[in-house]
Amino acid sequence: MDVIEAIKGRRSVRRYKEDPVPGELIERILDAARWAPTGGNIQPWRFVVVKDKILLALLKKVSPGYLGDAPLAIVICSEKERSYRVGGPLAKDYLTIADCSMAAANITLAAHALGLGTCVVKSFSHNAVKELLNIPSGVEPELIVVVGYPANTPKPPPREPLEKVTYLNRYGENFQKWEVETMEKKVEQTGNDYIFELILFLATSAQGCLNEPPLYGPFRLLDAISRLIDLPDYGGSLAQDPFLKELKNFIDSRKFLVMYDVEGFKRAIDEVVMRLTNEAKNRYLKSQG
Ligand SMILES: Cc1cc2nc3c(=O)[nH]c(=O)nc-3n(C[C@H](O)[C@H](O)[C@H](O)COP(=O)(O)O)c2cc1C
Numbered sequence: 001m002d003v004i005e006a007i008k009g010r011r012s013v014r015r016y017k018e019d020p021v022p023g024e025l026i027e028r029i030l031d032a033a034r035w036a037p038t039g040g041n042i043q044p045w046r047f048v049v050v051k052d053k054i055l056l057a058l059l060k061k062v063s064p065g066y067l068g069d070a071p072l073a074i075v076i077c078s079e080k081e082r083s084y085r086v087g088g089p090l091a092k093d094y095l096t097i098a099d100c101s102m103a104a105a106n107i108t109l110a111a112h113a114l115g116l117g118t119c120v121v122k123s124f125s126h127n128a129v130k131e132l133l134n135i136p137s138g139v140e141p142e143l144i145v146v147v148g149y150p151a152n153t154p155k156p157p158p159r160e161p162l163e164k165v166t167y168l169n170r171y172g173e174n175f176q177k178w179e180v181e182t183m184e185k186k187v188e189q190t191g192n193d194y195i196f197e198l199i200l201f202l203a204t205s206a207q208g209c210l211n212e213p214p215l216y217g218p219f220r221l222l223d224a225i226s227r228l229i230d231l232p233d234y235g236g237s238l239a240q241d242p243f244l245k246e247l248k249n250f251i252d253s254r255k256f257l258v259m260y261d262v263e264g265f266k267r268a269i270d271e272v273v274m275r276l277t278n279e280a281k282n283r284y285l286k287s288q289g
Contacts (some may be wrong), residue, residue: 001113010108011156013117014067016148020051021072025114029147030074032110036102039095040213041259044083045103048075048133048141058132063144065123070148074107075129076100081138090211100142107145117150191232198227218269219258225272226251243279247272 001009030047038044050056050073059073060066066073078096087095108118121144129141166175189197205220229238229248238244254268 003109006109006113010112011117011150011154012119013070013146013148013150013152013154014119015151016068016070016117016146017151018069018071019149021116021147021149025111025116026072026147028114029107029110029116032106033074033076033103036099036106038099038102039091040087040216042083042087042091042095042099042213044078044080044091044096044099046077046079046139047103048077048135049073050075050133055132059124059129059144062128062132063121063124065121066144066146067119068146068148068151070117070119070146072147074145074147075133075135075141076103076107076143076145077135077139077141079138080140086215087213088211091213096140097142104143104145107147111145111147115149116147119146120144121146189232194231198224198231201227215258215262215265219255219265222251222255222269222272226255243275247275250275 026049030049033045033047034043050059051071056069056071056073059075060069078100080092080096083096084092104120108120111118124141124144126141129135129144133141135141163175167173168175201220202224205217205224208220209217226248229241229244231238239248250268251272254265254271257265257268
């Protein structure tokens with residue numbers, strides 16, 4: 001099934017058949033969930049698959065928003081404590097919820113593509129769900145996704161028209177469907193504009209350090225070095241310096257390791273420092289003979 005078709009055809013299902021969901025399909029749905037994007041690739045989620053009939057009935061009792069008797073529920077939990085440790089307050093308070101919502105979207109779409117119905121449920125007692133499923137402290141249930149074979153095909157609830165929910169360039173400015181192409185206008189940047197941009201980047205990076213994952217601080221600094229080397233024609237173009245050019249290439253090829261290979265990222269920083277130190281020796285000690 002085409003993705004757009006799945007997005008448009010998926011409905012929140014609140015009446016289910018009794019047929020169980022085969023294990024193979026459950027696995028495919030969960031696999032789709034874990035491939036959702038997460039801020040800083042923290043993957044804060046833990047999925048509790050509830051199949052036990054008694055537990056399902058209890059879950060429903062403590063969840064006013066849980067309708068219908070599906071044979072399966074996936075409780076998406078987030079590791080709040082770990083998220084805070086690796087990602088700071090932004091990760092704990094915001095990313096965990098956004099990430100689990102991304103996983104929920106994948107679950108609902110994958111299930112739909114496999115012929116199953118789902119309903120996302122947020123109306124549940126957190127304490128009660130934690131107690132029923134032995135969810136430890138530092139971990140929170142974020143969403144329940146009820147899964148089963150649909151007993152009916154719900155009508156799509158209306159959506160606000162695209163023109164009403166979309167603006168062009170600035171909030172409130174009319175979005176004209178057929179005039180989305182913006183005119184390509186090349187902005188001429190002077191060295192001062194470039195420095196100004198870099199200063200703005202550093203200031204917003206400093207601000208980000210208050211909430212973002214602590215590791216993003218070194219990441220932004222490395223990125224700043226790369227941007228600095230890019231500085232066009234200002235006091236003698238830095239990027240023309242073969243050493244700096246190569247250093248910039250190295251940084252740009254390694255900086256995103258921060259998202260998926262923290263140790264590799266740390267090694268890249270060590271390498272940058274060593275390259276610079278050796279270059280400093282060459283440049284400044286050589287001249288002393
Ligand atoms: C975060 C979130 C929480 C929701 N909570 C509930 C809920 O507690 N109970 C319920 O029946 N539906 C719940 N829904 C489903 C919405 O009511 C449903 O998505 C909306 O009416 C649009 O219908 P559709 O999903 O069929 O397009 C929730 C959906 C989301 C995204």
